[in-house]
Structure formats: structure tokens, C-alpha cells
Amino acid sequence: MAQSFIPVRENIQHMQGYAPGEQPTDPTVIKLNTNENPYPPSPRVLEAIAAVTADQLRRYPSPDARVFREAAAEVHGLTPEHIITVNGGDELLAYAVRAAAAAGDGVAYTVPSYSLYPVLADMQGARHVHVRFAIDNADWHMPEDAFDHLSGKAGILLITNPNAPSGTLLSEALLRRALERFRGLVLVDEAYVNFARRDALSLVHEYANLLLLRTMSKGFSLAGIRFGYGVGSPKLISELHKVRDSYPCDAVSIAAATAALKDLPYAASTWELIKTGRGRVAAELKEMGFTLPESQTNFVLAYVPEGHDAAHLYEGLKQRHILVRYFRLPHLTNALRITIGTPQQNNRLLEELKALTGR
Numbered sequence: 001m002a003q004s005f006i007p008v009r010e011n012i013q014h015m016q017g018y019a020p021g022e023q024p025t026d027p028t029v030i031k032l033n034t035n036e037n038p039y040p041p042s043p044r045v046l047e048a049i050a051a052v053t054a055d056q057l058r059r060y061p062s063p064d065a066r067v068f069r070e071a072a073a074e075v076h077g078l079t080p081e082h083i084i085t086v087n088g089g090d091e092l093l094a095y096a097v098r099a100a101a102a103a104g105d106g107v108a109y110t111v112p113s114y115s116l117y118p119v120l121a122d123m124q125g126a127r128h129v130h131v132r133f134a135i136d137n138a139d140w141h142m143p144e145d146a147f148d149h150l151s152g153k154a155g156i157l158l159i160t161n162p163n164a165p166s167g168t169l170l171s172e173a174l175l176r177r178a179l180e181r182f183r184g185l186v187l188v189d190e191a192y193v194n195f196a197r198r199d200a201l202s203l204v205h206e207y208a209n210l211l212l213l214r215t216m217s218k219g220f221s222l223a224g225i226r227f228g229y230g231v232g233s234p235k236l237i238s239e240l241h242k243v244r245d246s247y248p249c250d251a252v253s254i255a256a257a258t259a260a261l262k263d264l265p266y267a268a269s270t271w272e273l274i275k276t277g278r279g280r281v282a283a284e285l286k287e288m289g290f291t292l293p294e295s296q297t298n299f300v301l302a303y304v305p306e307g308h309d310a311a312h313l314y315e316g317l318k319q320r321h322i323l324v325r326y327f328r329l330p331h332l333t334n335a336l337r338i339t340i341g342t343p344q345q346n347n348r349l350l351e352e353l354k355a356l357t358g359r
């Protein structure tokens with residue numbers, strides 16, 4: 001007789017796992033659905049990977065990716081003690097939730113935002129505390145007092161800045177207000193910050209409850225190797241080291257990520273190309289009748305013109321071998337999230353959207 005008992009916690013049995021964007025195997029598909037950088041990583045990255053020795057593979061890697069932490073400390077004007085490295089930014093989110101929210105505590109997060117946050121709260125058996133954007137079609141803003149009354153209701157507050165999927169940036173004043181009023185860990189998820197006009201790095205010196213998330217996946221074209229890092233006060237970072245894996249980052253990814261970070265001018269040149277492409281795509285979409293919040297990321301959220309249906313356009317693009325992201329969620333059912341690609345990819349996208357909308 002089949003055993004009906006499932007030996008995992010009840011909250012795990014009741015939760016839904018994270019649903020990532022599609023990863024097509026057909027290389028001819030134009031992939032504008034998961035916000036990867038359309039340009040290759042610095043040539044130094046492949047050189048660094050090729051230089052990894054058999055001995056490095058035979059042995060365990062540095063448990064705290066010391067060379068990367070030193071490189072990041074230099075780039076950011078901090079010390080290695082301000083930095084923790086992880087196997088992709090997602091892992092930092094998991095560590096932070098694990099460290100700051102016990103089962104039954106609250107996990108507060110901005111809504112709509114990164115759909116991994118509720119999944120992590122579920123894994124922990126924590127309660128969800130929503131901090132909602134005020135949304136009127138393409139106008140997204142966070143009410144000034146949104147973060148004022150969370151103390152005691154949550155152990156951690158997750159703020160995506162710039163936000164996904166809107167691409168919008170919160171003011172520094174609002175971040176300060178969250179850091180000052182919320183008695184808990186404030187994780188500012190800066191996965192897309194390389195495409196934004198400002199970051200929150202300087203606040204690390206002022207607020208001991210601030211943890212910044214950085215990833216090598218977007219700005220540094222390394223989504224395939226899985227490497228991210230957290231930045232915070234040395235005391236906070238030392239607490240996070242206690243809850244991490246024994247060796248979160250492998251020897252190959254440490255070599256690759258360090259080479260990429262050290263070749264900052266190369267990565268920055270891709271950011272400039274993407275920002276130029278973003279301006280052009282946004283302008284042309286507006287001309288076609290789409291409305292868009294102002295993006296500070298490598299994607300745009302485009303609300304479709306009157307008389308058109310976003311799900312239909314998503315399918316139409318897919319049939320034409322272009323993948324974008326469509327969310328069947330409140331405030332998003334009439335929008336497409338589109339990653340900025342190379343000029344050629346952007347042209348194809350715009351041409352096909354013109355054909356599909358007749359504009």
C-alpha cells in the first residue's frame with residue numbers, strides 16, 4: 001500500500017514554490033522575459049574561468065570568497081567585513097529571512113514586487129505583511145507613511161529598489177524613513193541598481209539595520225554563474241555569516257565574479273548601452289499608445305493601449321519568437337514587462353508590436 005504520510009512540515013505542503021520565467025532551449029528566441037543583460041560579460045571573466053586550476057577544483061573554495069570581498073570593498077570604499085557573498089541574490093534573501101523572521105513572525109514586503117518574497121515567507125512559516133504601492137495604471141508611488149507602522153508586526157522588511165516589475169525608484173527620504181521607523185532588518189534589494197540614477201550604499205554607514213542586496217546576474221552579465229552579495233554593517237554581516245551555507249560560492253564563480261567586478265568600466269559600458277536602448281524603447285512604445293512608469297532598470301513595464309489585450313500581445317510575440325513577461329496579477333493584467341535587449345532585439349520587438357497592434 002502506498003504511504004500517504006508526507007514527511008515535510010505542513011506549511012511546506014501548503015505553499016506554492018517559486019515559478020521562474022521561461023528559459024527556452026531554442027537559441028533563436030529573443031529572450032526579453034527575465035531581465036538578463038543582452039551583452040556578454042567582460043572578456044576577463046572567461047580568462048579567469050580558464051585560469052582555474054585542477055587543484056582549485058579538487059579543494060574546497062574559500063568559505064567567504066575572500067578575494068571577491070576584498071575587490072568589492074575596494075570598489076565600494078568599504079571593508080571586506082561589510083560584505084557577504086552568496087550563490088545568487090536569491091540566497092541572500094533566504095539568509096536574511098532565516099535570520100530575522102521566526103515561524104509566526106511577519107515578513108513585510110512591497111507589493112507588487114519580486115514574487116520570491118512571499119515564497120520565502122512561506123518556507124519560514126512566517127506571516128505576510130503587505131506594503132502596497134498606490135497604483136493608477138502607469139503611475140506607481142509609495143505612500144509617504146507606508147513604512148511607519150510595521151514595527152512589532154514584522155521582523156524584516158524587503159524593499160525592491162528600483163522596483164520590479166514597475167522599474168520605479170523610491171526616494172532616499174522614504175528609505176531613510178523606513179530605516180528610522182522600522183525596528184527590524186530592512187533589506188533593500190538593489191538587483192537592478194546598476195541601471196538607476198542613485199543607490200543606497202552611503203546609508204550603510206548610517207543605519208545598522210540596513211542590508212543591501214547586489215547581484216552579478218544583471219549588471220555584470222553573469223546570471224549563469226549564480227553570484228550575488230550583501231552589503232551592511234560589519235555586525236549585521238557577521239550575524240548573517242552564521243546562517244549561511246558552509247561554502248555558498250564555488251571556486252569558478254568566485255574567479256568569474258571577481259574578474260567581472262574588477263573590470264567595472266566594461267560592465268558600465270553595457271549599462272550605458274542598455275539605458276540608451278531603454279530610452280528609445282520607452283519613447284517608441286509611448287508613440288504607439290502604451291503608457292509606462294519611468295524605468296530605472298533594464299526593463300520597462302508597458303501598459304497596453306486601449307482596445308488591446310496584454311495576454312493576447314504576449315502570445316502574439318511568443319508566436320513570433322519573442323518572449324516577454326506577462327503577469328496574471330492585480331494591477332498587471334493589462335501590462336507587459338519587457339527586458340531591454342540589444343538594438344537589433346529592440347527593433348524586432350518594436351516591429352512585431354507595431355504589426356500586432358496595427359499602430
Ligand SMILES: Cc1ncc(COP(=O)(O)O)c(C=O)c1O
Nearest residue numbers: 088089090114164191215217228
Ligand atoms: C528584484 C530581484 N531581486 C533579486 C533577484 C535575484 O537575482 P539573482 O538570484 O540572479 O542574483 C532578482 C532576479 O530576478 C530580482 O528580480
